[in-house]
Amino acid sequence: MQTHEIRRRFLDHFVKAGHVEVPSASLILDDPNLLFVNAGMVQFKPYFLGQQTPPYPTATSVQKCVRTGDIEEVGKTTRHNTFFQMAGNFSFGDYFKEGAITHAWTLITASQDEGGYGFDPARIWVTVYQDDPEAAEIWQRVAGIPAERIQYRDGKDNYWDMGVPGPGGPCSEIYFDRGPEYGREGGPVVDEDRYLEIWNLVFMQDERGELSPKAGHPPVGELPKKNIDTGMGVERVALLLQGVDNVYETDLVRPVITKAEELTGRRYHSSDDHHEDDVRFRVIADHARTSAMLIADGVNPGNDGRGYVLRRLLRRIVRAARLLGASKPVMPEFMKVVSETMAESYPELSTDFSRIERVASGEEAAFLRTLDTGSRLFESAVADVKSHGHTVLGGTEAFTLHDTYGFPIDLTLEMASEAGLSVDEAGFRTLMAEQRDRAKADAASRKQAHADEAVYRELLDRGSTEFTGYTELNSEAKVIGLIAGGSRVSSAQAGDEIEVILDRSPLYAESGGQLADIGRITASGVRLKVKDVQKIGKKLWVHKVTVEEGEITEGADVLAQVDPEWRKGATQGHSGTHLVHAALRQILGPNAVQAGSLNKPGYLRFDFSWQGGLSEAARHEIEEVTNEAVLADYPVNTFVTDLAKARAMGALALFGENYGDRVRVVEMGGPFSMELCAGTHVASSSHVGPVTLLGESSVGSGVRRVEAYVGLDSYRYLARERALLAGVATALRVTPEDVPARVEALVERLKAAEKELEKHRAAAILASAGSLTSAAERVGNILLVAQAAPDGVSAGDLRTLAADVRGRFGSEPAVVALFSTTAEKVPFVVATTQAARDFGIKAGDLVREFSPHINGRGGGKPDMAQGSGSQPGGVTQAIDAIRAALATRAS
Template sequence: GYTPRHHTFFEMLGNFSFGDYFKREAIEFAWEYLTKVLEIPEEKLHVSVFMEDEEAYKIWKDVIGLPEEKIHKLGVEDNFWSMGDTGPCGPCSEIYYDRGEEFGNPEFGSDDDNRYLEIWNLVFMQYNKDKDGKISPLPKPNIDTGMGLERIASVLQGVNSNYETDLFLPIINWVSEFTGKTYNPEEPKSINTVSMRVIADHLRAITFLISDGVFPANEGRGYVLRRILRRALRYGKELGIKEPFLYKGVDKVVEIMYETYPELKANKEFIKGLVKSEEERFIKTLNRGMALLNEIIEKAKKEGRKHITGEEVFTLYDTYGFPVDLIEDIARDNNFGVDIAKYYQLLEEQKERARKHWKSQAKEVKEIYLYLKNRLEDNQFLGYETLQVSDARIVAIVNGNEVTSEIKEGEEAELILDKTPFYPEKGGQVGDTGIIEKDGSLFKVFDTQSPTDGLIIHKGKVLFGSFKVEDTVLAKVDKERRENIMRHHTSTHLLHSALRNILGEHVKQAGSLVHPDYLRFDFTHFEGLSDEEIKKIEEFVNEEIMKNEPVICQQMSYDEALRTGAMAIFDEKYGDNVRVITAGISKELCGGTHVSRTGDIGYFKILSESAVSAGTRRIEAVAGRKAVEKGLKEHFLIKELSQILTTKEDELVEKVEL
């Protein structure tokens, strides 16, 4: 909102060449598109090139015919593009639109240059930089160009700011109508103008982030979304808005953008619900924090200082949950500084205290497993077809952190087999248990894990006898436990479909746990479920179970799976070939184990529904034997209460209320 051309969300146009056309063609294409297709006057265009890129300079001068005074040679910081510290890189040439002398006569490319608007960047990816900083030519140079839609729209629509284009102005007009405040682009630094621009910009980012599966959180990209949303709310407060309002503006963003992005229309109600929920939560924090921050600022003024101390910032953040970026914004509006360095020092000290009480949850692959993966062929998993393999061969034994050749009675160890029916924990499904045996020897498997792709380890203990590398053994999965797991896993697929059918297609899986005793399913939704909704979901799943349809497993390419309508889980990593599970109306990509027919599940019952975080709910449920056990337990409990209170079962509630 403070500049007319930078945004939290923008649309990038571009063209690419991978080993095909290069510098001359890219420049000619860009010039033709701007001057012939978009009909921008040639005299309004300037370009910059990397100071050492004579080839690009000559193309602009000799081929395009641009006067030398309109070709500006700039340094590495401006005109040399890199993907990172290492990797592909190369010079670039930027095309600028001259907005005219009324915007001053600044030095070309300077920080305060508002006259020359960069509209297109042509990157000539012709080098590779190694870890030592050495640059060498790529065997096949590439072209990567980028043109901001919002900037080129401002040029073509003849306005002085991106915010006056038809991409932003309808949203700004909505804010103006909603607040009764006037938007004046001629006063770009006025609080009304800045606030409306911030809200318009942030509303676009919020809508697209949530539609793409990013939800408010306290870390990662979810935290970025939360910061953007809260900043927009804070500027709404500057316009006199005291209640949730951003969720209403989602309608305007969708109205402008849905033809190009039709998923926005499908996800609109979910986006609005989640935004409203987040607004309501933060308004409480904002009101409390703003009052305290204003007291801090007034106190500082009386003390004759023009900054907020690091201790004050830390207290606002740590005790009251007030976002630091908003503290900085408010301080800037009051011409105050912020001792951010001291704040970060205090924050780091707090983190260090926390580290002493909590162990890191990061999962690292032990060196012993990496060694075995490089030494052994991939273990063959046969557990989809069978729960027992009679001719498995022990290919390695791990005892502690060492590879050994033999384990004896009483020792705990990890066995690795050339082939196994044991499913290792992954995709939310717990690992199998069971036994591995040979004549006179028995190994009890407590857990099965896959620390790295292609390696399956069986954790357990030798109950009697001994085992050596190269022994041929019988590997046998605990059948009843696996069947309970399969019932719960297929139930999660049916539950997912039920949620999407009853609550809406905005529902997406956000995590799961498939256990022999229960299932846990996390999903995107903006509010708690009513008793009636839970009843409908449970009935839906049980109807699918009673249809007793076959559960079909198919192997196909990832792209083909998506074309058939199979659902992929957000954030899950998939290979080129995937496994597609069709169970009744459900069709999902899944590597887990499942029942043969939906009827094999037997019965499904929801135990609880609760919140995990903003925009994420959790259902815990049971299926099969566990669901029957739960039903019987409740039945006998009701029967016992009925006898104690000497009343009929269907009159229990009325009796208790008396």
């Protein structure tokens, strides 16, 4: 069962039981005690603490969680992840112990056909708190679990609280017995590798004081309402239902390792050992998922807090990949795999993929620039320390790695530990403090030493560029400076790329989301093409130009000209942005605050603060309100006033910018739109032209984006859409109005045809079972069917076919091993009858015998195992290996 299905079944089970499905909260919540959300109940803490009244009596969610306390240990065990999904059900004063136990037991033991997980009840164990015989009694009465499979544990294991005075209560944990091949008998108290915990039920009934019952101290009272908080580990349930040995073999994690194998040329082994390569593969798989999820929720690499954790994760991926043999950037590939595997449950990984990839790849590029050189320095320092018989890497060496090569101290500590050394951290901290003091003392002198700063500073001291573009598109001006290659020059010739500073200019310098104007600067015999205009110090206009003709000299009188078509389109885009912003606030309310924008001729992009996607109806209404404002032909007025007066009038101040005492206000239609803005705008709203919203998406946690065409570009877009619809209508021989219904009907017909085709295909596959059974050979006491599957049997059908063939042998000892060789990969399935297992023959053991011949990986339970290889030419040798194994075990 795939992980996405496990999630869905959990939520469906509890929704059917009357719970409200609550979406996962962001990994970043406003909680001073948490760096990241680390448990399913975190978003419900205000309800448990009594700070807020819950809006529903029961709830269910699958919460994304991150725990990074022991990053260095990742990969050394095979059942822990830094990112994981916690499925939970919650009761706020509604049902209590018996309800929680009943709900959990029903879900885990109901058959998969009935919507459950289908776990064998005989393999379920539970633990209860040592002072909670009531829970044990309920487990026996409701679930029929015998007393010998119920174990009592102390508060350290089976009592939960938040670590501070407040609600708490005893726990009951559910475990699954994976079988003797995974460890010792005796239940969870003996071996938690064999007996794997999958679900923790917390019965919140107590109020704890300063001292916790986890440490044996009694609670100070009872809660007025008894609550339920449970957490089921989705990845652990996937491990069991997918028949694999560890979480790294599950469907949402293993693909990252597969990609790492492809990029590095090394092979991964799924065993529990601590082989260095295998640990590195697991580090990559774990950290790639966690990093993608953090970036999707708005975390960026940084030097402290959440940003530092993300930076550390990303750099550990890069280093692990390099140690495995990767020679090229890996982040784009790893982020792509994570997006493809996880997006079904977390669509933002797909819709926001370009930003996620950009952030991860940027950090990789920055780290790779320093890693090679820094690693050589580190290895030299380690060799020197060891050659003198010492075991401590000096603080000076650690500081040099950090200061010169960008190595975080945590990476140095990790690398030193791998080399069998410790680090003089105290010495490192001392040098870091000294470095900060020096930086404060000489920052000013270093800044003045920067050539570009000196050039611009001299020009800034002469005064500001006068912007004339609000009232004219052509302005006479004087060249007050020419810059080429970071230095002042007196002149430039045709073909040169230079920067031109004018005393006055009508060309808009990029700011406030509006792109710079393009245009020309001309004089007698001189023509410059203006490609970009930027501000220096908020008051100096720097025109980036190409000299197309003649020679331009400092001090020359020129004519600066804006491209009128560009300006017209740019004003349409910027004014359209204001209209869309106003429409958003009118439809969604004042919390839809601008978080960024980009406008250029014919196009606008607007980011705003908002949780959750917009409905189709909301998008339509926003577009309609925007175009009603266009049709209303509101006059666009601009004026300059005091900042305090502008705020009092209701003008919106955006981006958290530092405004001066005097500000420019752009007002459209009186109260409809009023914003502080230095951009250029149309004379009236009708000049914006039609506005067509292209779509709406997420660009990070709590930030949405709408995009739109305006003016002629909007008309052209609608014309293309109309032509496309007309083409479809012609092909379907219906009117455009009837296209949706006709397409829907065709889709339904296609689905029906596919179902019918699937029936015929399934029947054909099962028909081949008889011929396979009759072809069985006897090896010792065992009947063996080992061969390539018939043509047309896909990898997904192998399991069904193998199970059917096995069933035809009834009580006879038999092994069925089928290989699919219709593609470059070699999927396989091995199935055994009970009689064969009585001889000690296990499907998973046979896989280990033959998988080297096909360069394969796989595993499973004694009755059935599956996997895949990459060498089709080795199937014959693999079958011979199975015969040899059976000959020695069942003779």
